[in-house]
Amino acid sequence: MELHFDYIIAGAGCAGLSLAYKMSIDPFFDDKKILLIDKDDKNKQDRTWCFWEDTNSVFEEIVSSSWKNIAFKSTNFAKTESIHPYVYKMIRSENFYAFCLGKINRKKNITALKGDIAKMVSNGIGTYIEVNAQKIYAAKIFSSILLEEPNLKPTDIYLLQHFTGWVIETKQAQFNADVATIMDFSIAQTHGTSFVYVLPMSSQKALVEYTLFTEEVLDKKQYQDALKNYIANHLHITDYNITEREFGVIPMTNYQFKRQDNHIHFIGTAGGATKASSGYTFTFIQQQTNQIITKIKNNAPIDTAITPAKFTWYDAILLHLLATKMLGGKEIFTRLFQKNKFVFILQFLNNSSTLPQEINMMRTLQIGKFIKAAWQRLF
Numbered sequence: 001m002e003l004h005f006d007y008i009i010a011g012a013g014c015a016g017l018s019l020a021y022k023m024s025i026d027p028f029f030d031d032k033k034i035l036l037i038d039k040d041d042k043n044k045q046d047r048t049w050c051f052w053e054d055t056n057s058v059f060e061e062i063v064s065s066s067w068k069n070i071a072f073k074s075t076n077f078a079k080t081e082s083i084h085p086y087v088y089k090m091i092r093s094e095n096f097y098a099f100c101l102g103k104i105n106r107k108k109n110i111t112a113l114k115g116d117i118a119k120m121v122s123n124g125i126g127t128y129i130e131v132n133a134q135k136i137y138a139a140k141i142f143s144s145i146l147l148e149e150p151n152l153k154p155t156d157i158y159l160l161q162h163f164t165g166w167v168i169e170t171k172q173a174q175f176n177a178d179v180a181t182i183m184d185f186s187i188a189q190t191h192g193t194s195f196v197y198v199l200p201m202s203s204q205k206a207l208v209e210y211t212l213f214t215e216e217v218l219d220k221k222q223y224q225d226a227l228k229n230y231i232a233n234h235l236h237i238t239d240y241n242i243t244e245r246e247f248g249v250i251p252m253t254n255y256q257f258k259r260q261d262n263h264i265h266f267i268g269t270a271g272g273a274t275k276a277s278s279g280y281t282f283t284f285i286q287q288q289t290n291q292i293i294t295k296i297k298n299n300a301p302i303d304t305a306i307t308p309a310k311f312t313w314y315d316a317i318l319l320h321l322l323a324t325k326m327l328g329g330k331e332i333f334t335r336l337f338q339k340n341k342f343v344f345i346l347q348f349l350n351n352s353s354t355l356p357q358e359i360n361m362m363r364t365l366q367i368g369k370f371i372k373a374a375w376q377r378l379f
């Protein structure tokens with residue numbers, strides 16, 4: 001028998017589950033047959049998502065830690081500032097998966113299936129996936145899976161944001177749980193742009209993450225040595241237990257991910273939701289999935305593009321500065337945080353700043369180099 005759904009959601013990670021969850025809580029979708037499919041059991045603590053917002057989203061009840069103040073550090077500069085009206089928030093993946101799947105699994109119209117998708121097709125004959133040696137058809141597919149490697153043009157920049165993080169616990173109070181250090185650049189830049197962030201979950205527990213923006217990932221030991229060194233020499237902590245570990249690689253690229261292939265719509269990182277100059281994705285996935293829900297309900301053509309053109313341009317210039325080493329990441333972010341209110345920087349990173357704010361920020365980045373990079377991107 002031919003299986004047919006209204007929507008197939010291919011990939012049940014952050015984007016797929018955000019979309020499925022939002023469909024599950026909206027009565028508009030109660031009469032739609034939806035298939036959610038992933039190759040893995042989504043139940044692990046494999047990542048933590050941090051983001052900032054000035055209101056509460058549908059995921060507020062699973063926010064595990066939050067901060068109203070953030071700190072930035074570099075070699076000769078350190079500052080802590082309130083980010084009102086924003087709050088910087090953390091969601092743990094195991095809570096996110098359980099929360100979304102808990103709701104989705106109670107809906108009769110949504111089927112969650114485990115399977116490794118081998119193929120996705122949308123042509124004159126139909127729109128379908130091939131999974132577990134079976135074809136499953138749908139009117140539309142929303143995919144956070146890239147089955148093909150990006151086909152880069154010579155002008156595309158493709159850096160990697162890669163990181164290893166440890167949750168450490170200490171016997172004594174060591175952390176100020178009111179402040180999240182989102183970037184500490186006061187470390188060696190041996191491998192390229194490198195910083196550490198420290199997100200305290202209590203006075204005795206924090207996620208410490210060593211992060212790089214470079215072309216190649218490091219050996220496992222290099223991340224471990226950097227973390228050990230930071231904990232000993234910057235946090236001055238000698239007695240601690242590592243209770244969790246995470247590792248991640250996120251593309252930082254101006255490559256234009258394919259948005260659509262007939263009735264297949266790409267979402268999440270595969271759909272260009274990762275901000276090219278920072279790697280932040282969670283907030284953009286929420287914008288993208290909200291936009292899809294609205295388009296479907298208004299019977300409008302689906303559009304998964306969420307980045308205004310000017311931010312695509314700024315991101316490309318920042319990437320160019322980083323990739324050509326005209327300005328290192330340490331210099332870019334130190335200049336930004338030294339000379340701008342943190343709230344403006346967060347607005348800029350969320351693609352919600354205004355033109356006067358952006359001009360001010362560009363000035364703080366050595367406008368000459370910014371213009372030179374823009375010129376080189378154009379020609």
Ligand SMILES: Cc1cc2nc3c(=O)[nH]c(=O)nc-3n(C[C@H](O)[C@H](O)[C@H](O)COP(=O)(O)OP(=O)(O)OC[C@H]3O[C@@H](n4cnc5c(N)ncnc54)[C@H](O)[C@@H]3O)c2cc1C
Pocket residue numbers: 010011012013014015016037038039040046047048049050051115116117118144145146246247248249250267268269270279280281282283285
């Ligand atoms: C460790 C880590 C920490 C991060 N922290 C942050 C953060 O703090 N803030 C932020 O904004 N962003 C963060 N990101 C970036 C981004 O938010 C995440 O990568 C996010 O999970 C992207 O969502 P996604 O749905 O696009 O991809 P994923 O969450 O990776 O989901 C893709 C899904 O597709 C499934 N899949 C893949 N291939 C197949 C196949 N052939 N068949 C079936 N299923 C398949 C996978 O199993 C996976 O579940 C982080 C990323 C990582 C890796």
